Amino acid sequence: MLSLYSVAYDLISIPLTAIAAHLPAPLSAWLVNTTLLNVLGALVFCAILLGASMINTIMLIWFERKMLGRFMDRRGAMHVGFAGLLQNFADGLKLFRKNTRRPKDADFVGFYAAPTAYMVSSLVMFAILPVSTGWSAGALPLSLLLALVVFSFAPLFIFLSAWSSANKYSLLGGMRSAAQMIAYEVPILLAVVAVVVLSGSFDLTTIVYEQQNYWFWAPLFLALIVFVAGMLAEMERIPFDLPEAEAELVEGWNTEFGGMLFAFFMLADYVRALVGCFLIVLLFLGGWTMPGWVPASATSFPLAGIFWFMLKTYLVFGVFIWIRASLPRVRTDQLLRVGWMRMVPLSLLSIVLAVAVVLTKCLPVIGCVPGIGGG
């Protein structure tokens, strides 16, 4: 089985062995040392992961710009690269060249540490989420729990950045972010509990394999709706972008950040959007598996798992763009009311449904098929 780590290990071990063949004995033995090769292989593994996730994130921004343009009857980025594909790289370069200014009253550590921590905590998610078989370095029995924990760090760093930039608009945005977190984290976790009940595991790989016969959105449609709404709030996308409501609070919690610090926030927002789409695909849309009626030739070509996974991810993100193009921003009290009075009962109901499916080993529409209800 070809795994990403074995590719990374080969990438570093083959050239090092070739170099070691021409070196004297003590040096070559040190160079092809197993520990060194493992460490370097892990570094190359991380580099591949980082590059792939960054390119995907930037493509996601391009995808959003183009598709949002179509929703607004315009064309989006056009001129840099084919169909504006390189526009975001140009924008990143522009932001990189810009000066970053710190307000006089801003806290030094918080002001510079918060964007970095926000970015890093978002990037760590890519090491946890399996994109295809053999993608992640090792099996984590509680990877779903770890993913949710790391994913919910972000409001802390948002609040840190808001507090340390010593600006009332930033602070208001940070407060809103904190208030919002309480409203959506509980329904998200309850919706995930339904998935865990149905699959009987906290391991994302196992959850995906449990969906080989049927995808979880069919019995857990309510949980999917709750999870998507919660993810919209988690990513701070319209209609739940209260923390950076640019019409009310200049730019929300990233008002005072410019240049590369702003680019970090901007990029991390889309990293989190990508991760949210990953989670939805993993938990409800079958991950990299495809239903049985899909011909085997469509699922067996090299990297087919990654292909189908990314296709599903971009489709889910397309739905997010569609929502962004359609709906206006809600008020804080509306978000809280929806979170507590609609999403929590719905997710509890979906847990009940999941338990019923597990007990009866039957699905409402599809009927009783082998392999339903966990192993």
Place this chain on the structure above:
Amino acid sequence: MSTPETSSRPPNDNPILWVAKPLLTAAKQFRKSLFRPSTIVYPFERLEDPKFREEVAVAAGKPIGIGAVWDNYRGVHALNIDTCISCNLCAFSCPDLCIDMVNVAGGDPKHPKKCPEIDYGKCSYCGFCSDACPEGCLTMTTRYELSVTKRADMVFSPERLYQVYEQKLPMNPIRLERPENEDQILLDPPVCIGCNACARDCPTKCITMLDIVKPTAAPGEKMPKRIWKEPVINDSDCVRCGTCISVCPKECLFWGTRK
């Protein structure tokens, strides 16, 4: 429990529709503009390109041609130096004072020909100048791209305006109709000293100095030696530029209606 005063929600208003309706509207727009959005790629495509003519005509509600959509656009001026008579009317009518009459090459060195020079930093594109032009030589074209990198480049000399004219761009219709009962130039004969300034400076040469018979002097008074002359204005050639009034040293010419 909410009282009837506080619950303002109409009975048939379904909260699901609040989400579903905008989503449907956006999806319709997406389907419409997926392959061909309404926006044109401006520097590479222009609305005046032939392939957009039909769409523009539909949007404007009238056909494209003489006297229709594009021809009413007021852009950069075009000046035909050859027919300009230096009457100054464009500069008089300009509300922004952006027109200067400057000398152009050629002609009599003592009395050089003057043509309008337009400062587009001040121009408001009102079109009064082209309306006022009696010869139809200063018109407004449909050219709208005027960005320059230096402030001095905004000033278009008569030669540059003539270059615009030579491009033969679509132009505003030229309005040469005169209003009825227009004021004329009248003369106060007793004041006139016959100095010939008005006839010399008239751009259309419609003033001729004619010998006139002065009333007989009182007995015993000496008759003046020189021949008295007085301007006579050919009203059909007059363009009402007022040059004669401004050059008259005795203020004996004035606007008025002949009874």
